Amino acid sequence: xxxxxxxxxxxNFLAGEWVEGDGGKRIAVEDPGTGRHVADxxxxxxxxxxxxxxxxxxxxxxxxLAGMQPSKRGQLMQRIAAEIRGIADxxxxxxxxxxxxxxxxxxxxxxxxxxxxxxxxxxxDKIEGKSIPLGPDYADFTVYEPYGVSAQIVPWxxxxxxxxxxxxxxxxxxxxxxxxxxxxxxxxxxxxxxxxERAEVPAGAVSILNGIGSELxxxxxxxxxxxxxxxxxxxxxxxxxxxxxxxxxxxxxxxxGGKSAAVAFEDANLDTLMSSLQSGIFYNAGQVCSAMSxxxxxxxxxxxxxxxxxxxxxxxxxxxxxENPGLTPVISARQLDGIETxxxxxxxxxxxxxxxxxxxxxxxxxxxxxxLADVDPSARVAQEEIFGPVTCFTPFDTExxxxxxxxxxxxxxxxxxxxxxxxxxxxxxxxxxxxxxFVNEWFAGGISTPFGGVGKSGFGREKGLEALYNYxxxxxxxxxxxx
Numbered sequence: 342x343x344x345x346x347x348x349x350x351x352x353n354f355l356a357g358e359w360v361e362g363d364g365g366k367r368i369a370v371e372d373p374g375t376g377r378h379v380a381d382x383x384x385x386x387x388x389x390x391x392x393x394x395x396x397x398x399x400x401x402x403x404x405x406l407a408g409m410q411p412s413k414r415g416q417l418m419q420r421i422a423a424e425i426r427g428i429a430d431x432x433x434x435x436x437x438x439x440x441x442x443x444x445x446x447x448x449x450x451x452x453x454x455x456x457x458x459x460x461x462x463x464x465x466d467k468i469e470g471k472s473i474p475l476g477p478d479y480a481d482f483t484v485y486e487p488y489g490v491s492a493q494i495v496p497w498x499x500x501x502x503x504x505x506x507x508x509x510x511x512x513x514x515x516x517x518x519x520x521x522x523x524x525x526x527x528x529x530x531x532x533x534x535x536x537x538e539r540a541e542v543p544a545g546a547v548s549i550l551n552g553i554g555s556e557l558x559x560x561x562x563x564x565x566x567x568x569x570x571x572x573x574x575x576x577x578x579x580x581x582x583x584x585x586x587x588x589x590x591x592x593x594x595x596x597x598g599g600k601s602a603a604v605a606f607e608d609a610n611l612d613t614l615m616s617s618l619q620s621g622i623f624y625n626a627g628q629v630c631s632a633m634s635x636x637x638x639x640x641x642x643x644x645x646x647x648x649x650x651x652x653x654x655x656x657x658x659x660x661x662x663x664e665n666p667g668l669t670p671v672i673s674a675r676q677l678d679g680i681e682t683x684x685x686x687x688x689x690x691x692x693x694x695x696x697x698x699x700x701x702x703x704x705x706x707x708x709x710x711x712x713l714a715d716v717d718p719s720a721r722v723a724q725e726e727i728f729g730p731v732t733c734f735t736p737f738d739t740e741x742x743x744x745x746x747x748x749x750x751x752x753x754x755x756x757x758x759x760x761x762x763x764x765x766x767x768x769x770x771x772x773x774x775x776x777x778x779f780v781n782e783w784f785a786g787g788i789s790t791p792f793g794g795v796g797k798s799g800f801g802r803e804k805g806l807e808a809l810y811n812y813x814x815x816x817x818x819x820x821x822x823x824x
Contacts (some may be wrong), residue, residue, distance in 0.1 A: 344359045344535075344538070345359060345531060345532060345534065345535050346380075346528075347359075348689065349380055349381060350367060350380070350381050350382070350383060351370075351380055351381070351382040351527070351528040351531055351551075352382075352383045352531070353382065353383045353385050353389060353455035353531065353548075353549060353550050354534025354537070354538070354547070354548060354549040355385075355389055355392060355393055355548050356393060356396035356400075356544050356545040356548050357396075357538065357543075357544030357545060357546075358398075359540075359696075360383065360389065361383045361445060361532070362383035362384035362385060362386070362389070362551075363384065363385060363386035363387065363388045363389055364386070364644060365488060366383070366384040366386065367381040367382060367383055367384050367462075368381065368382050368384045368524055368527075368553075369381055369495070369550065369686050370382055370439050370525070370526065370528060371439075371641070371673075372439065372441070372442070372518040372671050372705075373437050373441030373669075373670040373671065373672050373673060373705055373706045374441050374660075374661035374663075374669070374704075375661070375704055375705050376644065376674070376704065376706065377632045377672045377675070378379045378729065379438050379439055379528075380439075380528065382524075382527045382528055382531070382551050383551060384551060384552060384553070385550035385551055386442045386552065386555055386556070386557065387605070388551065389521075389550055389552075389743065390552075390557060390560055390561060390564075392440045393519050393548035393550060394490065394519065394564060394566045394567070394729070396544070396545035396548065397490045397517035397518070397545060397546070397548065397625065398490055398517070398566060398755070399545055400517045400543055400544070400545035400546045400786075401487075401489050401490060401515075401517040401668065402515070402695075403420065403543075405517075405543035405545065406487075406512060406515045406516070406517065406525065406543065407486075407487050407515030407516070407545050408515075410760070411466035411468070412465070412466045412823055414462075414465040414466075414512070414513065414515070415462045415463060415464075415465035415466055415634075416462070417511070417512075417540060417541075417542065417676075418459070418461060418462030418465060418509065418512060419430075419459060419462045419514060420455070420509040420540040420541070421452075421458045421462075421536055421537060421540040421542065422455040422459045422462065423455075423540075424536035424537075424539045424540045425451055425454050425455040425505075425533065425536045425774045426451070426452070426455050427536070427539070427581060428451070428532055428536055429437065429448060429451035429452065429455075431449070431532075432451050432460055432501070432529050432532045433448035433450070433451055433466045433529075434447070434449040434663075435532065436450060436451075436500070436501060436526070436528075436529035437526050437531045437662040437663055438662070438663075438700075439526040439527075439528055439529065440497065440498075440500070440525075440526040440529075440662075440672060440768055441626070441662055441669050441670040441672055441706070441740070442625050442662050442669055443662045443664075443665045443669050444662055444663050444665055444818055445664065445665050446624070446625060446662075446669075447529070447622055447662070448502075449502075449763040450499060450500075450501040450502040450529075451501055453501075453505070453661070453788065454501050454502050454503075454504070454505035454533070455500040456788055457502070457505040457506055457508075457509040457510075457788055458505065458509045459677065460788055460789065461510045461512070461513040461809065462509070462513060463570065464510075464513055464736075464806070464809055465513040468485050468513075468514060468637045468809065468813060469484055469485075470482055470483040470485060470655075470695075470815075472483045473817075475819070477735050477822070478821065478822050478823045479819060479820060479821055479822060480819075480820040480822060481817065481818070481820070482817075482818055482821045483514075483705065483815050483816065483817050483818070484700075484815075484816050484818065485514070485763065485813075485814070485815060485816075486515075486570040486813060486814060486816055487511075487515035487516040487812065487813055488516055488518060488568040488592070488814060489517065489569070489679070490516070490517050490518075490519065490566060490568045490569070491507075491511045491516045491517065491518045491519070491567075491569045491570075491571060491773065491812065492513070492518075492519050492561045492564075492565050492567040492569065492570050492571070493507045493518060493520045493521070493522070493570075493571040493572075493810075494507065494520075494521045494525055494554070494558050494561070494562070494570075494571070494572045494573070494574065494582070495507075495520055495521065495522055495523060495573065496528060496573050496574045497523035497525040497526050497672055498522075498625060498628040498629060498630070498672070498728075499629075500522060500523055500529060500530040501529050501530055501532075501533065503573050504520055504522070504530050504533060504549075505533070506788075506803050506804060506808075507571045507573075507594075507803065508520065508533075508547065510808050510811070511571070512542075512546070512547070513809065513812075514809065514812040514813045516568075516569070516812055517545065517546050517547070518546070518547045518548075519548045519550065519555055519561065519567075520547070520548070520549045520550065521550055521551075521552060521554070521558045522551045522552075523554075524551060524552070524553055524554065525672055525673060526672070527551035527615075528537075530549060531549050531551065533549060534547075534549050536556060544648060546701035547550065552817070554578065557574070558582075559581075559585065560719070562582045562585045562586055562591070563585040563586070563588065563589070564589070565589040567589075567591055568591065568592075569591065569592055569593070569594070569742055569812070570582060570586055570592070570593040570594070571593070571594045571811075572593065572595055572596070572804075573596040573597075573803075574596075574597065575597065575726075576597045576598050576599055576797050577609055579595050580797055582595075583595070584734075590773070593801075594800075594801035594803070594811050595799035595800055595801060596630070596792070596793055596794070596798075596799045596801070596803055597630070597754075597794065597797060597798050597799035598630055598726040598728075598752060598754070598797065598798060599630045599631055599632070599634070599726060599752045599753075599754030599755065599794065599798050600634050600723070600724065600726055600750045600751075600752045601631055601632065601633060601634055601752070601754055601755045601756055601757070602633075602635040602637055602747040602756055602757070603617070603621070603633050603635070603636050603637065603756070603757035603758075603759060603777065603779075603783065604637045604737075604744075604747055604756070604757065604758050604759065604769065604773075605636065605637065605638045605639065605642070605646065605759040605760075606639050606740075606743075606758075606759065606760040606762070606765065607639040607641045607642055607762055608735035608760055608761045608762060609638075609639075609642065609759035609761070610759070610761065610781070611642065611646060611649060613759065613781055613782070614636075614646065614759050615649055615650065615653055615741075616727070617633065617688070617757070617759075617779075617781075617784075618636065618650055618653060618732070618783075619628070619653060619657075619733075619785035620728060620774070620783060620784055621633030621757075621783035621784065622732040622775055623654070623657060623667065623668055623710055625669070625754050626668060626669050626670060626671045626708065626727045626729060626730050627671075627727070627728065627730035627731060627732075628671060628672060628676075628728050630726075630728075630754060630798075631754050631755040631777075631784070631792075632728075633732060633757065634727060634731070634732055634733065634735045635716075635718075635723060635732065635733045635735065635747075636650070636732055636733065636735070636751065637733060637735050637736075637737050637743050637747060638735070638736055638737070639735075639736070639737060639738070639743075640736040640738055641757040643734070643736040646734070647695050647712065647714045647734050648695075650695065650712045650732075650734065651695040651696040651697075651712045654695075654696040654697060654709075654710035654711065654712050655696050657710050657716075659701065659703075659707060659710075662703070667710075667804065668710050668730060670705045670706045670707045671706050671707070671708055671729055671730075672706070673706060673789065674706055676728070676768055677700055677706040677707075677708055677729075679691075679728075679729075680708050680725055680727055680728065680729035680731060681699060681700050683721070683725060683727050683731075684698060684699070684708075684711060684713070684722065684727065684731050685698075685699075685758070686720070686721050686722055686809070687713045687716060687720065687722040690716070690717050690720035690721070690722065691715065691717055691779045692713045692714065692715055692716045692717070692720065692722065692733070693713070693715055694712070694713060694714075695712040695713070695714040695734070696710060696711060696712045697709030697711030697712065697730075698711050698713075699709050699732070704759070707718075708729050708730055708731070709730075710730045711729075711730060711731040711732070712732060712734060713731065713732065713733045713734065714734045715734070716733035716734060716735050717735075718735055718746045718749055719749075722737070723750075724750055726752070729739050740765070740769065744769060744772050744773065747773055747774075748772075748773065748774040750796075751796055751797040752761070752794065752796055752797050752798045753774045753775050753776065753794050753795035753796040753797075753798045754775060754776060754793075754794035754798035754799075754820075755775050755776065755777045755778065755779065755794075756770075756773040756774075756775035756777075756778050756779070756806055757778065757780070757783050758770055758773070758778065758780045758781070759780075759781055760780075760781070766781075768781045774792045774795060775794070775795070776791075776792065776794040776795055776798065776802070777790070777791075777793075787804075788804055788805070789804070789805050789806070790804060790805050791803070791804055791805040791806075791808060792804040792805070792808075806822075
């Protein structure tokens, strides 16, 4: 790893080379579990971005990936997957320290990243067009072609796996890619460059740059040298990116926030609900866009559900990610302040904290696992994304009322239904305003199931076969055979 990390400085992967920041600039990265300094990371600026854009365009025009035999491109991606697994142990520890997540979750990210390359590597030679019958005097067919240079801005909550989620299909389709890593935890993501380098990805086809979102990210998305934008993150940042993309008319794929609701009917299995709640809101300290941030429960089982949820929250072990506890810290002091402030508004609207409700007084950035009960569905805490280990319980009486409450936000990322009634499960799932609905298991599915939202949760789909077609555009070719 000497090329990646030298003298305590994590460097950027720029067109196949490891480089320092523009003018030697760097940014400090801290451990959320302790609040202490971990390492410095090279800070890319305009010079690095210009080089990355030039290299990406040159690589695309040479056909380094797009011109490669599709089966060979697939083999390249399988090699990348193998190399990602080769760096997983070292990368997971680094990711744990810089992001605060558990060591096991960090290792899972590298494994998932490898699986994305395997999955889309298997599709590289299956991007097929179709023939359109126009009669005997014409041959008409479609082909799928890559956009060109894909600019991908990755969030801090799952930097390695989300980067792979977009990078793998983009490469499978033949695009060149520039990734802007999150400044809070850029190092494990930069390590993907080690896997790319070892797999012998053509120089220039991929660059991974660490920079400030409002500076480097903004310059990247407003550049006319970019052919596509892929963004995962907050609604305000997504809106700013779309405004910037409007001038050069750059197509964009947006995966934004969520305020997802689970609907538990009177026949729900409470053991199943509690199991889903544990992963749905406390995994990664609730810093998940598709978290179970609202729980709507039929009044007949509401009190028991709240009591069991509070017991679950109070029973979680809390600690540094290296300890693999039940609850890890949030990413930063700023994030913790925001979570605690928004949670505090719940009491003003009549909610009660069945468990938690405030930060934990200990080293690092820890929010107590929090169950808010009797939450008014119109309250700020039930409408805004908290992005922390806090969920809102609200009772309901009828199916129609539950559906209206579940659909009663500006978001529409995922939703859940908990019931033993199969007919009801189908009926309610079809009426929920969400891009993905889980029935009796939150986070059911995997890399092969399409993921994305409606409303302010964004548009386009990641994961699955459907995502691949976000990274290509259709060209129709019509040939006259007459004379």
